[in-house]
Amino acid sequence: MWGNIAIAFILAFIVSFMATPYTIKIANKIGAVDIPKDKRRMHTKKMPKFGGPAVILGFIVSMIYLIIVMSIEGSFDLFTEQEYGKKLLGILLGIIAIAITGVTDDIKTLKPWQQLIGQLIAAIIVVSFGTKIEHLSIPFLYRVGLSDAFSTVITILWIVGITNSINLIDGLDGLSSGISLISCISLLIIFVMNGSPIIATIIVTAMSGALVGFLPYNFSPAKTFIGDTGSNFLGFMLAVVSILGIAKTYTIAVIVLPVIVLGLPIFDVMFAIVRRLAKGKSLKAVFKPDKGHLHHKLVEKGFSQKQAVLILYGMSASLGMFAIILFDSGIWKALSFLLMIIASVAIGYRNFIKEKDNNNELIEHK
Numbered sequence: 001m002w003g004n005i006a007i008a009f010i011l012a013f014i015v016s017f018m019a020t021p022y023t024i025k026i027a028n029k030i031g032a033v034d035i036p037k038d039k040r041r042m043h044t045k046k047m048p049k050f051g052g053p054a055v056i057l058g059f060i061v062s063m064i065y066l067i068i069v070m071s072i073e074g075s076f077d078l079f080t081e082q083e084y085g086k087k088l089l090g091i092l093l094g095i096i097a098i099a100i101t102g103v104t105d106d107i108k109t110l111k112p113w114q115q116l117i118g119q120l121i122a123a124i125i126v127v128s129f130g131t132k133i134e135h136l137s138i139p140f141l142y143r144v145g146l147s148d149a150f151s152t153v154i155t156i157l158w159i160v161g162i163t164n165s166i167n168l169i170d171g172l173d174g175l176s177s178g179i180s181l182i183s184c185i186s187l188l189i190i191f192v193m194n195g196s197p198i199i200a201t202i203i204v205t206a207m208s209g210a211l212v213g214f215l216p217y218n219f220s221p222a223k224t225f226i227g228d229t230g231s232n233f234l235g236f237m238l239a240v241v242s243i244l245g246i247a248k249t250y251t252i253a254v255i256v257l258p259v260i261v262l263g264l265p266i267f268d269v270m271f272a273i274v275r276r277l278a279k280g281k282s283l284k285a286v287f288k289p290d291k292g293h294l295h296h297k298l299v300e301k302g303f304s305q306k307q308a309v310l311i312l313y314g315m316s317a318s319l320g321m322f323a324i325i326l327f328d329s330g331i332w333k334a335l336s337f338l339l340m341i342i343a344s345v346a347i348g349y350r351n352f353i354k355e356k357d358n359n360n361e362l363i364e365h366k
Contacts, residue, residue, distance in 0.1 A: 001198060004070065009209035009212075011062040011209065012059055012061070013210065016059075016214050017214070019054035020213070020224065023224065027048035028048060032107050034225055051224045052106070055177075055213075056099060058206070058209065063202065063203065066202055082197070088199070090128065090129020094236065097125060098233055101117075101232065106227040118232075123236075126240055127155050159240065161266070165269040166180060167228060167232055174219035175309050176231045177230070178309065179316045181215065183261050184238070194246070199244065200245035220305055242258035264316045273286055295309070295312060322338050
């Protein structure tokens, strides 16, 4: 297994790293460039936003190679009772639907409802090929089996919701790609401890490798953005792989752990929906962008863009670690870890405020 994991990571990393400079050139030729037109955007100069295809290419090349090799050597069977061949075909078709939507948006800028249709199509394709949330576990109580219709609805909502949560958090250099990488690593650890299907482990590893290959070009100061093609792909695949990875688990992990791991983008998108509904008083307001996201708030508090990204990385990593400890050692150890993190952050933030006030006083005296 570990050899396949290493291959998945390294191959995806190399392909993504080598392909990204080409996507920068392509972006400038086809007009996939982000030009800051309003105060909501955090960058001040035009930027290529076509890095997504490089990440997708790294992932696809790595996955296709490993599936072929593992099938030839007999370590993976596409036609077992789990029907992984059928599910993988559905995922591939879903990726194509997501990529078409994202590329079109990066070049021509789609309306929010048009993006939503593309996301729904991708989710419906995946579900129709057999990838579903088939049961839920109520923590410490019991397991609930889902009817086919309810399972379909819940899965589509999960996929579309996570896709949008990663897309909406993509506001600073390296933010969505870095948080997605942290989420992938957290899920990988949980999958290995859980003895999850090898295909889920390979998928999340290939995603990690592709993101590590892309991040050198995306971290501050960025040379390119991942674009809607990339952010939609990342959210879509994180949602799908979380379903595949916990499919055989009948404990708290069935839905709670992926929610915790992806807690930061989930909270951000839920808060954005509530905030926009309260402000706009209508469903249309949900689709109107604003400056109320977590990264905007951190920058408003005086943190630099790089500091804001690192803080959000830390928050995401803490949630991922909380999920891992919860799965491995139970609720009390996980809660004590979280309390230690909260206390450390509170002390650090207090010192930051004092230092900021002192700097402001020095500037006023000058």
